[in-house]
Amino acid sequence: MSGEVPAHARELAARLSALFRSDCELAERLNDAQRRLLGASDRSWSGLHPDALWVIRSAFCQYQFACEERRRLAVDVGDLSAQLTAALCAVGWREEAARDANVHELAEAGAR
Numbered sequence: 318m319s320g321e322v323p324a325h326a327r328e329l330a331a332r333l334s335a336l337f338r339s340d341c342e343l344a345e346r347l348n349d350a351q352r353r354l355l356g357a358s359d360r361s362w363s364g365l366h367p368d369a370l371w372v373i374r375s376a377f378c379q380y381q382f383a384c385e386e387r388r389r390l391a392v393d394v395g396d397l398s399a400q401l402t403a404a405l406c407a408v409g410w411r412e413e414a415a416r417d418a419n420v421h422e423l424a425e426a427g428a429r
Contacts, residue, residue, distance in 0.1 A: 322426045326404040330423035333397050336390055337420070343387045350380035 322330075353376035361369030398416075401423075405415035 320410055321408045322423055323408055326401055327423055327426055329397055329401040330420040333420040334424045336394050340390055343383050346383045350376050
């Protein structure tokens with residue numbers, strides 16, 4: 318870290334850290350939906366799955382929903398990142414150091 322971490326910056330970092338955990342969960346959901354979609358598509362072509370179209374539609378809808386959630390999450394991450402950078406720069410951090418700061422470490426700095 319590069320200096321003082323005000324309480325507001327720690328709070329922003331904690332919120333970003335939580336969003337990054339949510340992003341990991343969304344990535345898992347996207348991967349799962351993609352696997353289901355590909356599997357159903359393969360079974361459909363081979364004629365092995367009588368409900369293949371329903372499975373494909375369901376997997377596609379889940380994938381599309383998770384993509385939209387991830388898009389919204391990215392907007393939130395961008396907004397919070399800008400606020401965190403501004404908060405750290407306001408107390409003397411260089412912009413590059415503020416942008417490169419580890420949000421997990423910043424969030425935990427207040428817990429010590």
